[in-house]
Amino acid sequence: MxxxxxxxxxxxxxxxxxxxxxxxxxxxxxxxxxxxxxxxxxxxxxxxxxxxxxxxxxxxxxxxxxxxxxxxxxxxxxxxxxxRAEYRFDPAALEQRFTLRAGEGFIDLLGAALVERIHRAAPGVQLRFTPKPDWNAQPLREGLIDLEIGVVRVSAPEVRARRLFRDRYVGVCRKGHPVLRKKQIAIEQWLTFRHVMVSRSGDAENPVDAALELDGKTRALPIVVPSYSSAMQLVRQSDLLTVIPRSCLGNSHLPNYATDQGLQPFVLPFETAEFNVSAIWHPRLDHDPAQCWLRAQVMAVCAALYPE
Incomplete structure (x- = not known):
């Protein structure tokens, strides 16, 4: 040649x-x-x-x-x-399955909007969501998943992340719960009730309880479940309370999701920091046109449903 x-x-x-x-x-x-x-x-x-x-x-x-x-x-x-590769990329001709790792809340509340957006542009694409039992970065490194959605907690300095939206924790109870009798809930009143903790790993620790421990307080935790959707179902049918991200209760696309589920959110009686929900990927996928396009679709859906 x-x-x-x-x-x-x-x-x-x-x-x-x-x-x-x-x-x-x-x-x-x-x-x-x-x-x-x-x-x-x-x-x-x-x-x-x-x-x-x-x-x-x-x-x-x-x-x-x-x-x-x-x-x-x-x-x-x-x-x-x-x-250059991006000039050759045509989503309409794309025949590919993308594997994403995300919590149930993201799938429940944004999955339909995401798949509809992707289907309009790339009908040959399939989204495959896998369970998210932990924050292990190895599946990203090995190429087992294309994109992770959630809080950046992976112990891999090389991973890329881009914020999708800001979130915060809120309290949740069933409609008509006794804790709602007073307009402003005191922490002593809140602590008299039993709580559902959400922990994917089963470990009884999270940012909420870490904040309580700083003030020497603990809550009664008779049950630990692996998902926010399970916690909401338990709360809906009992006098249990739980703490979940605000995003799990709806968005601009589903504004009445919490009410329709028989749930009532309330402001927690103590300060908790906001946190970022991000798109996380391995740098080897930085410039792949299909991967760039997928990330852009996820970001666009989040920007529309959770405007900042």
Whole structure:
């Protein structure tokens, strides 16, 4: 391949289609003398005159006529292969399954909007959500998942993350719960009730209880469940209380989700910090056009449903 200059392919395409050195030069945005030199090189490379003078015009040799049927497609294919990947990407032609790891709350509240948006642009795409038992970064490193959605807690300094929206913890109880009798809930009143803790790993620790411990307080935790949706179901059917991210109770697309579920959110009687819900991926996927497109769809859905 050391003898082959692919620039000659595009020049040959211009010469065969324009049948004029001057017009081919204009098309290639080079000087007429440079195009004349290129024609000389093409004649030497192919062993054929290619274009011959016929009065004031140029005509194709029989060999050039045959080439003119093949060269345009070859030139387009070479340009496509050697152009930047993102310029070749067409979501409508994408046939791919993406694996995402996210909590049940994200799937319940944003899954429908995300799949609808993706289906409109790329009907050949399938989204596969996997359980999120922990924050282990190994599946990202091994390529088992394409994108993780949640709080950045992975112990992998190389992972990339971009914020999707801000979230905060709120208290939740059933509608008509005794804790709601007073407009402002005192922490002593809140602590008299039993609580449901959410922990994917089963460990009885989370930011809420860590904040309570700083004040020397603890709450009664007779049950620990692995998901926020399970906690909400238990609370809906009992006098138990729970603490969940505000995003789990609805968004601009589902503003009455909590009420429809028979739940009532309330402001916690102590301060908790806001936190970021992010899209997390491995840097090896930074510039893959399909992966970039997927992340853009997730970000667009989150921006629409959780505007800041």
């Amino acid at each position: 050391s003898r082959i200059d692919l620039n000659l392919l595009t020049a040959l395409d211009a010469l065969l289609s324009e049948r004029s050195v001057t017009k081919a030069a204009e098309r290639m945005k080079i000087s007429v003398s440079a195009m004349s030199r290129t024609l000389t090189r093409l004649r030497a490379t192919t062993g054929d005159r290619l274009l011959l003078q016929a009065g004031r015009t140029l005509v194709l040799t029989p060999y050039a006529e045959r080439l003119s049927q093949r060269i345009p497609a070859l030139a387009r294919e070479a340009e496509a292969v050697l152009s």
